[in-house]
Amino acid sequence: xxxxxxxxxxxxxxxxxxxxxxxxxxxxxxxxxxxxxxxxxxxxxxxxxxxxxxxxxxxxxxxxxxxxxxxxxxxxxxxxxxxxxxxxxxxxxxxxxxxxxxxxxxxxxxxxxxxxxxxxxxxxxxxxxxxxxxxxxxxxxxxxxxxxxxxxxxxx
Numbered sequence: 001x002x003x004x005x006x007x008x009x010x011x012x013x014x015x016x017x018x019x020x021x022x023x024x025x026x027x028x029x030x031x032x033x034x035x036x037x038x039x040x041x042x043x044x045x046x047x048x049x050x051x052x053x054x055x056x057x058x059x060x061x062x063x064x065x066x067x068x069x070x071x072x073x074x075x076x077x078x079x080x081x082x083x084x085x086x087x088x089x090x091x092x093x094x095x096x097x098x099x100x101x102x103x104x105x106x107x108x109x110x111x112x113x114x115x116x117x118x119x120x121x122x123x124x125x126x127x128x129x130x131x132x133x134x135x136x137x138x139x140x141x142x143x144x145x146x147x148x149x150x151x152x153x154x155x156x
Contacts, residue, residue, distance in 0.1 A: 022138040045119040048128040053084040060095040062112045066119040079154045115154045
């Protein structure tokens with residue numbers, strides 16, 4: 001399977017940390033997190049959603065949420081003590097270097113405030129979008145190992 005440049009970059013960054021990255025192509029019929037979990041043979045909660053927001057002072061905030069997303073903007077704003085808004089694609093690309101949020105936050109251009117869904121911290125491995133249509137990559141380590149170099153301000 002041909003993988004995107006984004007997936008290749010994650011593969012290199014994880015390789016530098018001694019982790020092998022596995023990219024899998026999901027069936028074309030995959031439309032939901034439930035479909036993806038069935039195809040991958042994992043729990044829906046292991047599928048990471050990356051959401052990027054911005055504060056009124058233009059600071060980036062990344063939320064790493066599990067498949068059954070319980071996170072909403074009001075919860076994030078309350079935890080941070082400031083208003084937040086959704087980031088458009090140009091802002092996300094400027095901050096992360098990717099057209100979409102990118103999980104895990106490796107190789108990002110600017111420091112991020114990170115909030116993580118507690119469910120994601122309980123798994124020995126997680127799955128995330130690979131930047132290729134219908135493709136995902138497996139992170140064969142707990143998400144905490146990837147986030148060790150970042151400041152996580154809250155666990156949701």
